[in-house]
Amino acid sequence: MSAPHTPPQTGAPDPVHQRIDAALHQLAALGGDLVSHANRIGAILWSPPRIVVVGRLKAGKSTLVNALIGAPVAETAALEATNVVTVYENGAPSRADVVFTDGARRPVPLALGTTVEVGVPPEQVAYVHRCLPSHALSTITLVDTPGLATLTVANATATERALIDGFEQTRSASVDADAAVFLFDSMPRTDEVEFLQRLGFTPLNTLGVLSRADGFGRGVLGNRDPLGHAAEHANVLARRLAGQVGTVVPVAGLLAQTSHTGAFTDSDARALADLAPLAPLELFDLLDADSAALPVPREQVWRLLELIGEYGLVHARAHATGGAHQVNQWLSGVSGIHPLRAVLEQSLRRFAVLHRAGRILAELDSLVYSHPARDAIRQIVSALRTDPALVPVELLRALRSLLQADPTAPVVDELVQVLRGGTIAEASGLEPTASPEQIRAAAQQRLVAVQAQTVSTRSAAEDTALTALTHAYTVIARGY
Ligand SMILES: Nc1nc2c(ncn2[C@@H]2O[C@H](COP(=O)(O)OP(=O)(O)OP(=O)(O)O)[C@@H](O)[C@H]2O)c(=O)[nH]1
Numbered sequence: 400m401s402a403p404h405t406p407p408q409t410g411a412p413d414p415v416h417q418r419i420d421a422a423l424h425q426l427a428a429l430g431g432d433l434v435s436h437a438n439r440i441g442a443i444l445w446s447p448p449r450i451v452v453v454g455r456l457k458a459g460k461s462t463l464v465n466a467l468i469g470a471p472v473a474e475t476a477a478l479e480a481t482n483v484v485t486v487y488e489n490g491a492p493s494r495a496d497v498v499f500t501d502g503a504r505r506p507v508p509l510a511l512g513t514t515v516e517v518g519v520p521p522e523q524v525a526y527v528h529r530c531l532p533s534h535a536l537s538t539i540t541l542v543d544t545p546g547l548a549t550l551t552v553a554n555a556t557a558t559e560r561a562l563i564d565g566f567e568q569t570r571s572a573s574v575d576a577d578a579a580v581f582l583f584d585s586m587p588r589t590d591e592v593e594f595l596q597r598l599g600f601t602p603l604n605t606l607g608v609l610s611r612a613d614g615f616g617r618g619v620l621g622n623r624d625p626l627g628h629a630a631e632h633a634n635v636l637a638r639r640l641a642g643q644v645g646t647v648v649p650v651a652g653l654l655a656q657t658s659h660t661g662a663f664t665d666s667d668a669r670a671l672a673d674l675a676p677l678a679p680l681e682l683f684d685l686l687d688a689d690s691a692a693l694p695v696p697r698e699q700v701w702r703l704l705e706l707i708g709e710y711g712l713v714h715a716r717a718h719a720t721g722g723a724h725q726v727n728q729w730l731s732g733v734s735g736i737h738p739l740r741a742v743l744e745q746s747l748r749r750f751a752v753l754h755r756a757g758r759i760l761a762e763l764d765s766l767v768y769s770h771p772a773r774d775a776i777r778q779i780v781s782a783l784r785t786d787p788a789l790v791p792v793e794l795l796r797a798l799r800s801l802l803q804a805d806p807t808a809p810v811v812d813e814l815v816q817v818l819r820g821g822t823i824a825e826a827s828g829l830e831p832t833a834s835p836e837q838i839r840a841a842a843q844q845r846l847v848a849v850q851a852q853t854v855s856t857r858s859a860a861e862d863t864a865l866t867a868l869t870h871a872y873t874v875i876a877r878g879y
């Protein structure tokens with residue numbers, strides 16, 4: 400039998416993927432239409448996890464998407480810019496399809512070869528599927544969304560329709576995201592946090608971004624450096640939003656977008672160098688007064704402001720004699736894009752992959768319920784579920800249900816701790832250097848504690864969570 404689906408050839412083998420892949424081969428071996436089911440589910444398994452970027456109107460979502468992709472593909476603007484959900488996926492040739500709310504698809508032309516001109520009323524569109532060859536998109540797929548709580552309610556509705564399971568019965572055309580990046584430039588409002596909760600992720604697969612960090616506080620002319628101030632405030636927000644996001648990273652998306660899309664030229668660097676002798680206040684005064692004493696044409700300064708903002712204009716001047724290359728390096732370094740990318744590609748991606756595996760288990764469960772060969776399928780699925788490699792998948796599913804049903808249940812913290820633990824020792828609450836005997840003993844102790852809790856649970860979701868933890872500690876205690 401030929402392989403029902405094709406795993407990517409790069410990257411270290413992931414035990415979760417390997418076990419699911421093996422189960423899908425068993426499924427395909429049952430023959431008939433199960434071959435196409437295995438193919439369909441395999442395609443979900445092997446495509447990169449989808450990370451959705453959400454947040455208030457003009458929070459800087461599309462700018463950040465462009466910075467991460469390294470190309471100006473998403474429309475950005477001072478006025479409301481994004482009005483349809485757009486999925487950016489690695490693929491060639493560069494193309495775009497509009498997916499309608501009834502699931503139908505139609506190709507759409509690309510304006511200027513990059514951005515999409517939808518040409519259809521936004522309320523008929525579930526999302527736009529944009530494919531482009533991009534190294535940055537080879538490990539994650541990004542989803543840009545219209546701003547929440549916008550003046551036009553239609554845009555917020557578009558985001559909800561495409562992202563929330565069962566919303567207006569448009570589940571068939573939903574984008575099925577696996578993790579979220581939540582952008583805010585100050586403390587998020589209650590309605591934004593509520594929206595995030597309805598997305599149904601956990602803090603482990605939700606990353607907070609304090610956006611527009613270059614303008615934080617009083618901005619570049621204030622007495623505190625906005626980037627340092629933003630970094631400090633990000634820590635405060637991370638503590639306040641601990642129930643929603645795993646961490647908060649400060650980012651100046653505009654600086655990252657400009658440096659990563661090649662928009663800043665050597666002639667921009669020369670203009671910056673000509674402005675270097677002016678004190679910051681003097682520079683803005685001359686610009687405002689339209690003064691002839693401004694050393695470069697006013698339009699050129701406006702262009703610089705559009706590219707790098709006020710913070711960039713003031714501070715990049717010190718790097719301008721090194722030309723565009725040096726300015727770009729400085730912009731990229733201070734923008735915070737590198738730490739953001741590290742979190743995205745490591746912890747957020749890891750939990751997105753586990754979330755995706757949970758979705759695949761749900762697909763397999765629905766086959767068990769609906770397919771005539773249910774007994775044979777059930778055997779494959781139960782063996783998969785009890786496989787030690789799938790423990791984190793079950794733990795994340797349990798955490799997700801518990802956060803929806805009973806977010807204050809005492810077992811929430813334990814699930815998070817076990818899932819966060821990079822090594823078995825850490826998952827058992829020990830130092831990474833603990834011996835195998837110490838690990839087994841600690842797991843045995845936790846097992847007893849968890850079993851004691853099962854007598855007084857408050858909800859079915861808590862029962863499921865304790866079962867998942869029992870399985871996890873049993874697996875550790877057996878020395879897996
Ligand atoms: N100074 C500064 N400006 C930014 C930054 N990020 C975005 N902007 C500007 O803010 C405006 C809105 O940015 P977008 O990326 O379009 O914001 P958005 O969240 O996608 O907006 P909607 O799609 O309309 O909700 C644009 O004028 C950007 O240039 C940033 O990090 N610093």
Ligand SMILES: [Mg+2]
Pocket residue numbers: 460461462474475480481543544545546
């Ligand atoms: Mg946008």
